Amino acid sequence: xxxxxxxxxxxxxxxxxxxxxxxxxxxxxxxxxxxxxxxxxxxxxxxxxxxxxxxxxxxxxxxxxxxxxxxxxxxxxxxxxxxxxxxxxxxxxxxxxxxxxxxxxxxxxxxxxxxxxxxxxxxxxxxxxxxxxxxxxxxxxxxxxxxxxxxxxxxxxxxxxxxxxxxxxxxxxxxxxxxxxxxxxxxxxxxxxxxxxxxxxxxxxxxxxxxxxxxxxxxxxxxxxxxxxxxxxxxxxxxxxxxxxxxxxxxxxxxxxxxxxxxxxxxxxxxxxxxxxxxxxxxxxxxxxxxxxxxxxxxxxxxxxxxxxxxxxxxxxxxxxxxxxxxxxxxxxxxxxxxxxxxxxxxxxxxxxxxxxxxxxxxxxxxxxxxxxxxxxxxxxxxxxxxxxxxxxxxxxxxxxxxxxxxxxxxxxxxxxxxxxxxxxxxxxxxxxxxxxxxxxxxxxxxxxxxxxxxxxxxxxxxxxxxxxxx
Numbered sequence: 001x002x003x004x005x006x007x008x009x010x011x012x013x014x015x016x017x018x019x020x021x022x023x024x025x026x027x028x029x030x031x032x033x034x035x036x037x038x039x040x041x042x043x044x045x046x047x048x049x050x051x052x053x054x055x056x057x058x059x060x061x062x063x064x065x066x067x068x069x070x071x072x073x074x075x076x077x078x079x080x081x082x083x084x085x086x087x088x089x090x091x092x093x094x095x096x097x098x099x100x101x102x103x104x105x106x107x108x109x110x111x112x113x114x115x116x117x118x119x120x121x122x123x124x125x126x127x128x129x130x131x132x133x134x135x136x137x138x139x140x141x142x143x144x145x146x147x148x149x150x151x152x153x154x155x156x157x158x159x160x161x162x163x164x165x166x167x168x169x170x171x172x173x174x175x176x177x178x179x180x181x182x183x184x185x186x187x188x189x190x191x192x193x194x195x196x197x198x199x200x201x202x203x204x205x206x207x208x209x210x211x212x213x214x215x216x217x218x219x220x221x222x223x224x225x226x227x228x229x230x231x232x233x234x235x236x237x238x239x240x241x242x243x244x245x246x247x248x249x250x251x252x253x254x255x256x257x258x259x260x261x262x263x264x265x266x267x268x269x270x271x272x273x274x275x276x277x278x279x280x281x282x283x284x285x286x287x288x289x290x291x292x293x294x295x296x297x298x299x300x301x302x303x304x305x306x307x308x309x310x311x312x313x314x315x316x317x318x319x320x321x322x323x324x325x326x327x328x329x330x331x332x333x334x335x336x337x338x339x340x341x342x343x344x345x346x347x348x349x350x351x352x353x354x355x356x357x358x359x360x361x362x363x364x365x366x367x368x369x370x371x372x373x374x375x376x377x378x379x380x381x382x383x384x385x386x387x388x389x390x391x392x393x394x395x396x397x398x399x400x401x402x403x404x405x406x407x408x409x410x411x412x413x414x415x416x417x418x419x420x421x422x423x424x425x426x427x428x429x430x431x432x433x434x435x436x437x438x439x440x441x442x443x444x445x446x447x448x449x450x451x452x453x454x455x456x457x458x459x460x461x462x463x464x465x466x467x468x469x470x471x
Contacts, residue, residue: 001182003031003202005170006044007195010037016175016202021087021320021353022310030178033203038211041170041199042141046217048168048197049140057111060164064108066191071156071184072101078152078183080312085177086151087320087353088274089311100153100184103436106453107160114165114457121467131468136461138166139220139241143212145205145233147225148322149277151177155184157436158222161456163188163197167220171200172212176322178202205229213237220460224279227373227399227445243449243459245441247373248401250431251284251394253416255387256291258406262428264299266406267379270430272306272357275321276377279446280402280424280432284363284370285381286390292383296361300345303379306357320353321376327355330376334358337367337380347378365396373399387412395421400443402431422446 002009012031020027031037052060071078079094088096116134121127144158155171162169173181178200185200201208213221214236223233224245234242254263271282287295311319321327331350337360338344347358355377363370363380370380384390394403404426405416413427423442426433434440441450449459 001028001030001179003033003037003200004182004185005037005041005199005201012037016178016204018085018176018179020084021322024352027084028179030182030202033201033208035208035211037201037203038208038215041201042212042215042217044196045141045168045170045199048194049138051194052163052166052168052197053138055166057114057166060111060166061108063188063192064104064111064160064163067188067193068101068104068108070187070191071097071104074187075101078180081183082152082180083311083319085179086148087311087322089316089319090314092274093311096150096153099436100156103153103156103453104160106437107156107164110161110453110457111164114461116463119465129470133466135464135466137464139460139462140167141218142167142169142220142222142460143172143218144169145172145209145212145221145223145225146174146181148174148177149274149279151180152184153436154224155181157451157453157456159184159188159198161453162220162222162460163193164453165457165460167460168197169199170212170218171198172205172209173200173202175202175204209233210236222451222456222459230447241459241462243441243451243456244447245279245449245451246399246401246445246447247375248279248399248442248446249283249370249373249397250280250402250404251286251397252282252403252430253384253387253390253394253405253407254285254287254291254295255405255407255409255412256288257408258291260291260295260298263295263406264302266430267299268302268306270432271379272303272318272377273432275318275355277322277375278432279373279375280434281375282379282404282430282432283374284394285379286384286393287381288390289383289385292381296345296359296381299381300359303357303359304346308354308356318357318377321355322353324353326376327353330355330374330378333368333374334360334378337363337369340364340367342367342369342380365393371397387415391416391419395419398445401446402426404429404431
């Protein structure tokens, strides 16, 4: 596929191969953009921002509404594309398309609801006879930098609200999975979006990322990715609005009164989908001594039963990791934990990009599988003697994106909600759950700012205060 910038589909002499993670075959190629392409894309986006600023909210709603319908109508085709370029199962790919359509629908509705408020200036000294109100206006040009693991829906979570708010958008998709983002551009253009308003540039983040993030014409950056890359972008960005959705190593606390079968089902569902390559995947399970052995036994059997293989096979429940180097890294971390005293309950083996669903028990907080973000199909189980210790262990991380607890005790649930440092907290389900309408974002080094169309629109607009004197 070609990339899209300055209102045109463009090619380059150098290309990037888009590979199927399962078998390594070349699906397609995309142009390898350079800094000059970023400059051209931003020049076009500046004009696009002027067009969008003048476009009525209802017209923006109509374009996004049509795009949402088109995405839904092409769910099978887009779902297969996602599965082929990213490696998640076909069912997961189609589900992502369903969510993407909902994200664009929610964004469309928000285009009709952007407004300000009146200010009670007569309640301030010297405010008598004055009328104040606020206006919410677009930032201008938004840079949307997206990861590989949700190549359509996470792009929609940036592009949908940006367009709803009246901005132009330059998309920088992950080099491993650019085809879904380019397909979204095709749909938006078909839905009636002016071509100057959208760009999608493909290429290495190391080559074009700094040029995009540091350019003064970009007034807002929305980034989802690793903590280290996020920190680099913030340093390069300068004085502009930034939303960061970064890493995690999500904990699950299991109290003695929990239903262990329900816990095991939730851990399997939220720890191994997309081969664990989800920032809110269950990574750490913190279990009370009383039920520790029983949970490890139940969970180990369920993890061992996860069917792996070709993601397009209907029987497959877990596909490959995105790159062989990532699978190798997961293996190194697991071997390191076992050498340090952790017990390998099941899994631990790799073949190319395929890594077996893995469960580790007797993991200590000092081990890398507990301390850092593994971003792979492995879950680490540790012991706790009290809820205070469990909360302390849950918080013993620089991250704070999602966490969960299983308990029937309302006091324990509320203690968890009040004291665990995480942006998303779940009671009696795993941490990997997100409704696309909810405010979503992390604490600590998991980032700042919120996604979810209603909340992202606030991040992608700026507020003006207007005061009439002597009214």
